[in-house]
Amino acid sequence: MIKEIVRDKEILSIRSEAATKADMQTVRDLLDTVKANEERCVGMAANMIGVHKTILVALIGDEYVAMINPVIVDKSKETYDTEEGCLSLDGVRPVTRHSIITVEYLDKKFKRRRGIFRDFEAEIIQHEIDHFSGIII
Incomplete structure:
Protein backbone atom coordinates (compact mmCIF):
# COMPACT_ATOMS: atom_id res chain seq x y z
CA MET A 1 0.00 0.00 0.00
CA ILE A 2 1.28 3.46 -0.86
CA LYS A 3 1.92 5.41 2.33
CA GLU A 4 2.20 9.12 3.05
CA ILE A 5 5.75 10.46 3.43
CA VAL A 6 6.57 11.62 6.97
CA LYS A 21 9.43 -11.44 9.65
CA ALA A 22 6.36 -9.82 11.22
CA ASP A 23 7.39 -6.59 9.44
CA MET A 24 6.98 -7.90 5.89
CA GLN A 25 3.99 -5.62 5.26
CA THR A 26 6.32 -2.67 5.85
CA VAL A 27 8.67 -4.05 3.17
CA ARG A 28 5.76 -4.23 0.72
CA ASP A 29 4.55 -0.75 1.70
CA LEU A 30 8.04 0.72 1.22
CA LEU A 31 8.36 -0.83 -2.24
CA ASP A 32 4.90 0.44 -3.23
CA THR A 33 5.62 3.93 -1.87
CA VAL A 34 9.05 4.31 -3.45
CA LYS A 35 7.73 3.12 -6.83
CA ALA A 36 4.88 5.64 -6.57
CA ASN A 37 7.52 8.37 -6.08
CA GLU A 38 10.19 7.01 -8.44
CA GLU A 39 10.29 10.16 -10.57
CA ARG A 40 11.80 11.97 -7.57
CA CYS A 41 13.09 9.20 -5.27
CA VAL A 42 15.77 6.48 -5.44
CA GLY A 43 15.56 5.13 -1.90
CA MET A 44 13.46 5.12 1.22
CA ALA A 45 13.80 4.08 4.86
CA ALA A 46 10.87 2.71 6.85
CA ASN A 47 10.74 5.72 9.17
CA MET A 48 9.87 7.84 6.14
CA ILE A 49 6.49 6.06 6.17
CA GLY A 50 6.21 6.20 9.97
CA VAL A 51 7.60 2.75 10.86
CA HIS A 52 10.71 2.71 13.06
CA LYS A 53 12.25 -0.52 11.78
CA THR A 54 15.62 -1.01 10.06
CA ILE A 55 14.24 -1.61 6.58
CA LEU A 56 15.22 0.28 3.46
CA VAL A 57 14.67 0.08 -0.26
CA ALA A 58 17.24 1.39 -2.72
CA LEU A 59 17.51 1.60 -6.49
CA ILE A 60 20.22 -0.91 -7.39
CA GLY A 61 20.76 -1.10 -11.11
CA ASP A 62 17.28 -0.76 -12.55
CA GLU A 63 15.26 -2.28 -9.71
CA TYR A 64 14.38 -1.44 -6.14
CA VAL A 65 15.98 -3.81 -3.63
CA ALA A 66 14.68 -4.25 -0.09
CA MET A 67 17.30 -4.54 2.64
CA ILE A 68 16.18 -5.72 6.06
CA ASN A 69 18.47 -4.95 9.02
CA PRO A 70 21.33 -3.76 6.78
CA VAL A 71 24.72 -3.13 8.37
CA ILE A 72 27.72 -1.50 6.71
CA VAL A 73 30.54 -3.92 7.55
CA ASP A 74 33.28 -2.26 5.51
CA LYS A 75 33.79 1.07 3.78
CA SER A 76 36.46 2.63 1.62
CA GLY A 91 15.94 21.32 -0.71
CA VAL A 92 19.35 19.66 -0.67
CA ARG A 93 22.10 19.49 1.93
CA PRO A 94 25.85 18.86 1.74
CA VAL A 95 27.12 15.43 2.87
CA THR A 96 30.28 13.34 2.73
CA ARG A 97 29.90 9.73 1.62
CA HIS A 98 32.19 6.71 1.28
CA SER A 99 32.79 5.67 -2.33
CA ILE A 100 32.50 1.93 -1.67
CA ILE A 101 30.64 0.09 1.08
CA THR A 102 30.06 -3.55 1.93
CA VAL A 103 26.63 -4.26 3.38
CA GLU A 104 25.24 -7.36 5.10
CA TYR A 105 21.44 -7.59 5.13
CA LEU A 106 18.43 -9.85 4.83
CA ASP A 107 16.49 -9.89 1.57
CA LYS A 108 12.68 -10.07 1.18
CA ILE A 124 21.67 5.88 -1.48
CA ILE A 125 22.25 3.09 1.04
CA GLN A 126 24.31 5.31 3.36
CA HIS A 127 21.60 7.97 3.26
CA GLU A 128 18.86 5.49 4.16
CA ILE A 129 20.93 3.80 6.89
CA ASP A 130 21.46 7.26 8.44
CA HIS A 131 17.67 7.46 8.82
CA PHE A 132 17.80 4.43 11.16
CA SER A 133 19.84 6.49 13.65
CA GLY A 134 17.54 9.49 13.31
CA ILE A 135 20.13 11.32 11.21
CA ILE A 136 18.49 13.66 8.76
CA ILE A 137 20.78 15.16 6.13
Missing part, protein backbone atom coordinates in the same frame (compact mmCIF):
# COMPACT_ATOMS: atom_id res chain seq x y z
CA ARG A 7 8.02 15.13 7.08
CA ASP A 8 7.97 15.67 10.87
CA LYS A 9 11.60 15.97 12.03
CA GLU A 10 10.71 14.82 15.54
CA ILE A 11 9.28 11.55 14.20
CA LEU A 12 12.20 11.13 11.78
CA SER A 13 14.71 11.56 14.63
CA ILE A 14 13.48 8.44 16.48
CA ARG A 15 15.96 5.54 16.28
CA SER A 16 14.77 2.44 14.44
CA GLU A 17 14.63 -1.09 15.84
CA ALA A 18 15.55 -4.37 14.16
CA ALA A 19 12.91 -5.77 11.83
CA THR A 20 11.46 -9.29 12.00
CA LYS A 77 38.76 5.27 3.02
CA GLU A 78 37.98 7.24 -0.12
CA THR A 79 35.10 9.69 0.38
CA TYR A 80 33.52 12.41 -1.67
CA ASP A 81 31.42 15.47 -0.98
CA THR A 82 28.01 15.78 -2.59
CA GLU A 83 24.54 17.20 -2.03
CA GLU A 84 21.49 15.08 -1.28
CA GLY A 85 17.78 15.66 -1.16
CA CYS A 86 15.15 13.68 0.72
CA LEU A 87 11.39 13.36 0.25
CA SER A 88 11.04 14.15 3.95
CA LEU A 89 12.81 17.51 3.57
CA ASP A 90 12.81 20.50 1.28
CA LYS A 109 12.82 -13.82 1.85
CA PHE A 110 14.95 -13.23 4.97
CA LYS A 111 17.94 -14.82 3.24
CA ARG A 112 21.28 -13.42 4.39
CA ARG A 113 23.03 -11.34 1.71
CA ARG A 114 26.28 -9.45 1.39
CA GLY A 115 26.86 -6.86 -1.30
CA ILE A 116 29.52 -4.39 -2.36
CA PHE A 117 28.09 -1.10 -3.56
CA ARG A 118 29.86 1.77 -5.26
CA ASP A 119 29.30 5.44 -5.92
CA PHE A 120 25.63 6.45 -6.29
CA GLU A 121 24.24 3.10 -5.08
CA ALA A 122 26.50 3.31 -2.01
CA GLU A 123 25.35 6.89 -1.46
